[in-house]
Amino acid sequence: MQRRSPTRRAFLGSSALAGAAWSACQAPAPESTADTASTGTLGSPVSRYGQRSPFENATRGVRTTLTPEAASSRTPLDETYGIITPSALHFERHHAGVPEIDPANHELMIHGLVERPMAFSLEDIKRLPSVSRVHFVECSGNSGGEWSPAGAPNVSLSHGLASCSEWTGVPLRILLEEAGVRPEAGWILAEGADACLMQRSITLEKAMDDGLVAYGQNGEAIRPEQGYPLRLILPGWEGNTNVKWLRRIKVTEGPQYVKDETSKYTELMEDGTAWIFTFEMDAKSVITRPSGGHSIGSPGFVEISGLAWSGRGKIARVEVSTDGGSSWSDAELQAPVYSRAFTRFRLPWEWDGAETVLLSRCQDETGYVQPTRALLIEERGTKSAYHCNRIKGWRVAADGSVTSAEV
């Protein structure tokens, strides 16, 4: 079949994409069949609640463990499109399993350093002023395997503990103002209704700024694994602080140093001291397509696509290298770019069939630039498992197969 090899410049002009698909096109089908072919038989009738196609098999990555109730499952980011993560594929990290909660029997209590202790039912909360916001949630242990040179072999294992949803709920500020926060208050303790009553200490400043008590996720009720019927959403803060199955908020003077912020979710430094309350997730990006485990197929045009996010605001820039870091090109960012949300980036690429390494590097609106692994180790040492956001590389072999690259 006919082929063309346009220059890279030809692809970078959005209006100059004619020809880009030549290398991807197949021989034309004969019109005769196209004009007449039909399944000939009626399909399935309408239904009350739809399911995905039986030909689709994307699943969350689950590792076999003796304690599947205190485990995690990972989003197959390379099998998602756009910036919304399907709720059925949103990553999980549970400490005592997913409780089955009847919303009719669930209340959120606000007490402690308040003028008026209160308990809100779901019905109460749904009458109040609401807001919808698109935000990512990321486990601070995400990319923990990336401290090693090559890191994980695919993007589900390397970055799959992050997902992005449209969350709907009531600003936490409104509920706290109802209860009347006392002047001496400085923090809150948020508690979930799971078997371990998972707790985290959160600054009152964050709670009042953009904390959200969410009951909606991607248009429907929040999913059980994500905290049904209520989840605390703290945009940009490590996943564990986004307390699921939210049942209680105690307003306090200072942090409580509970189990999940002392035994876990702290970063040990080389000198033996540890960082604690490292709430904000640093800017991170990863190429999701093509990525580890994929095969590009034949040389020619291939769109490079990926995701970038930052816990400190909007993604300002994503650069992509298709030559192992010798040169970088600005990727196009899908608009609108939300604050503290997945941002989809894309770069048109003409693969010449030679082995190479693909890299992505993002910068957020604060000016922070995603570091190399070497820079990250220089700052934090190697004793810390959490908050790894180093640049990830994918090696494309001459046969089109893609694997993780040492960078």
Next chain:
Amino acid sequence: MQRRSPTRRAFLGSSALAGAAWSACQAPAPESTADTASTGTLGSPVSRYGQRSPFENATRGVRTTLTPEAASSRTPLDETYGIITPSALHFERHHAGVPEIDPANHELMIHGLVERPMAFSLEDIKRLPSVSRVHFVECSGNSGGEWSPAGAPNVSLSHGLASCSEWTGVPLRILLEEAGVRPEAGWILAEGADACLMQRSITLEKAMDDGLVAYGQNGEAIRPEQGYPLRLILPGWEGNTNVKWLRRIKVTEGPQYVKDETSKYTELMEDGTAWIFTFEMDAKSVITRPSGGHSIGSPGFVEISGLAWSGRGKIARVEVSTDGGSSWSDAELQAPVYSRAFTRFRLPWEWDGAETVLLSRCQDETGYVQPTRALLIEERGTKSAYHCNRIKGWRVAADGSVTSAEV
């Protein structure tokens, strides 16, 4: 329990919402129980593909019919949050049922007035430059029952043939440029792979402007009922032109006047003539909460929330009346406002317990204002079933029950 009745002004200031929830609060729960209560037992383990809570039962409205393959199902808009419609609840309108298509055997052919007839596999299409956009799809028969004074009793029956998704795919322009459109071309014919080979004629101008060949919906593969594996998305145009299971595009000089644009989807005028190719959906809004079938409960603060959309661009303004049209207040529009997408609007309201009628009226960026039923009939008569976008009213009775109002 204690109550307050702040003035309406108190609610309209976003920073002055303290007290708004008083009328919704319950008696405080004793700290003793709150501090100790726990399910005590481990919950469910992590899973590969999640499901909604067993306590959630929102479903698409399905009418019993002798031909469920040529029927429709309706989105329960009052049970959705934000602007994304859960894919499982996206409305359906099929003419020959939902075909089960193996993507490995599916191709999109582009032929007719082109230089190079082509057939694209899914793999081919996924290598090409992609884009994600949030758009509504609405059946032009949506709100057909609203030609009568009271209209349908609930929002699923009155407006449920409209839904909104994040669609991902390849701009149709790119595929047409690959095939090389000939100068004499003016229209295209799009054909689906369902049993009836559903077809529609579409202007080449629209196809080149913002037509999208979508393979992604809300982050995952497009759902079978929505056209898996490929659907033509024509932002703002009547749903039927957004051809599902897209298999063929024939570039033509003029429209083909096929069955589904002559026997259906035309509007009969009073003088016996008919409008044809009325592609754009007019601006429309509806209050989804509270709406028909709901019960507000006790008097006090209630957020009024709804959806507005226009086939001609962005929603510029939504006004809400809580007194049957005597006075109107500007509702807050959830940002960002997308073009040709659902826009969520909200208005804080203190219900005093008296019977009243709630109305919403939207305006799009072209200046077009959603009409009353009387105005619509004045312009179009009563012989036309399609494209009804009149203002909808909900009556709130003294006992808090909500029904459709004659307006």
